[in-house]
Amino acid sequence: MPLVSTASIVADARAAGVGAAAFNVIHLETAEALVTAADRTGTPLILQISENCVRYHGSLLPITRATLALAEAARTGVSVHLDHVTDADLVRQGVAAGVGSVMVDASTLPYEQNVATTAELTSWCHDRGVFVEAELGEVGGKDGVHAPGARTDPGEAQRFVRATGVDALAVAVGSSHAMRERTAVLDKDLIRSLRDALPVPLVLHGSSGVADDELREAIAAGMTKINISTHLVSVFTREVRGALEGDPSLIDSRKYVAPAREAVAEEAARLLGVIGK
Numbered sequence: 261m262p263l264v265s266t267a268s269i270v271a272d273a274r275a276a277g278v279g280a281a282a283f284n285v286i287h288l289e290t291a292e293a294l295v296t297a298a299d300r301t302g303t304p305l306i307l308q309i310s311e312n313c314v315r316y317h318g319s320l321l322p323i324t325r326a327t328l329a330l331a332e333a334a335r336t337g338v339s340v341h342l343d344h345v346t347d348a349d350l351v352r353q354g355v356a357a358g359v360g361s362v363m364v365d366a367s368t369l370p371y372e373q374n375v376a377t378t379a380e381l382t383s384w385c386h387d388r389g390v391f392v393e394a395e396l397g398e399v400g401g402k403d404g405v406h407a408p409g410a411r412t413d414p415g416e417a418q419r420f421v422r423a424t425g426v427d428a429l430a431v432a433v434g435s436s437h438a439m440r441e442r443t444a445v446l447d448k449d450l451i452r453s454l455r456d457a458l459p460v461p462l463v464l465h466g467s468s469g470v471a472d473d474e475l476r477e478a479i480a481a482g483m484t485k486i487n488i489s490t491h492l493v494s495v496f497t498r499e500v501r502g503a504l505e506g507d508p509s510l511i512d513s514r515k516y517v518a519p520a521r522e523a524v525a526e527e528a529a530r531l532l533g534v535i536g537k
Contacts, residue, residue: 262332263328263331263332263338263339263340263358263360264304264337264338264339264360265339265360265361265391266306266339266341266360266361266391267360267361267391267427268337268339269304269305269306269337269339270306270391270427270428270461270484270485271461272304273304273484273485273536274461274484277479277480278479278535278536278537279475279479279483279484279485279486279535279536280304280306280461280484280485280486280535280536281303281304281305281306281486281488281531281532281535281536282305282306282307282308282341282343282463282485282486282487282488283305283306283307283308283487283488283489283492283528283531284308284309284310284313284343284487284488284489284492284493285307285308285309285313285323285327286313286316286489286493286496287316287317287323288323288326289496289517289520289521289524290492290493290496290521290524291307291323291326291327291330292330292521293496293521293522293524293525293528294307294492294524294525294528295307295330295331295333295334295338296525296528296529297524297525297526297528297529297531297532298334298336298337298338298528298532299334299335299336300525300529301336301529301532301533301536302336303336303532303533303536303537304336304337304338304339304536305336305337305338305339305528305532306338306339306340306341306361306485307327307330307331307338307339307340307341308341308342308343308487308489309323309324309327309340309341309342309343309354309359310342310343310344310345310489311342311343311344311345311346311347311350311365312344314350320350320353320354320357321353321357324340324354324357324358324359325357327340328340328357328358328359339360339361340358340359340360340361341359341360341361341362341363341393342354342359342361342362342363343363343487344363344365345362345363345364345365346365346366346368348377348381351364351381351384351385352384355385355388355390359390360390360391361390361391361392361393361427362381362385362390362391362392362393363392363393363394363395363430364377364378364381364382364385364392364393364394364426365394365395366378366394367394367395367396371416371420374394374396374420375420375423375424378392378394378420378424378426379423379424379425382394382424382425382426382427383425386425391427391428392425392426392427392428393426393427393428393429393430393463393485394420394424394426394428394429394430395429395430395431395465396412396416396417396420396429396430396431410432411432411433411447411450412431412432412433412450412454414450414453414454414456414457414458415457417429417431417454417457417458418457418458421458421459421460426460427460427461428460428461428462428463428484428485429458429460429461429462429463430462430463430464430465430487431451431454431462431463431464433446433447433450433451433454433464433478433483446464446470446474446477446478448477448478448481451478451481451482451483452481452482454482455481455482456482461484461485462482462483462484462485463483463484463485463486463487464478464483464485464486464487465487466487467486467487467488467491468488468489468490468491468492468494469490469491472534475534475535476534479535486535488531491527491531492524492527492528492531495520495523495524495527496520496521496523496524497520498523499516499519499520499523499524500516500517500520503515503516503519503520504516
């Protein structure tokens, strides 16, 4: 089916009181697995390409065009989103390539600079029909230097959204990036306060560290867009490691990448049932 917009996936999920799943692409195999999961479950999905992913591939266009092609070929609504983009030129390249949404990440800047940078890029994106997510302060664990105890202040968040015009806001409520165990405990009272204070959908980063029941409770409290990367990367790597340890003679990468791709598809489909139902 034709490529759908992140804006429509998020709006529909918010209206239905469910989550909008946003899973990160690392390479073509993960993108294929994620689209397979969306098609198997019939659940819309946002495919995310981070600035780090672009760096890994050396440039934006090859991985982005491949991901867009997979999204367009999906039987279920799939959108493509640029995640944690700090480089304004990369935002412009992504929009030119055809992505429908961008996370403008100026969160490491002082508040006033964050507002100015985010507002400028949001205006530019809106002129081109592109949905914009941003982050106020920093979600715990990013780059290993931010405290998991970080919390977003509802009043400051309200002022930030008003000043920047963003369409969604990533908030710090107890999750942390790159967690390998699903042990995070989220502040559901804060989520409810942020939901009531803000006119835009809330985004949960660091959801790999959040267990199924905790995710369900967070969505019920007011979270909409749920980002997951590390957990699915771990599933892929664990399957590759197991295949190579089980047969040290393997040299054809397809023999161990294919089962890893299938394992990601299965786990992504399961998570879609947790988040999007």
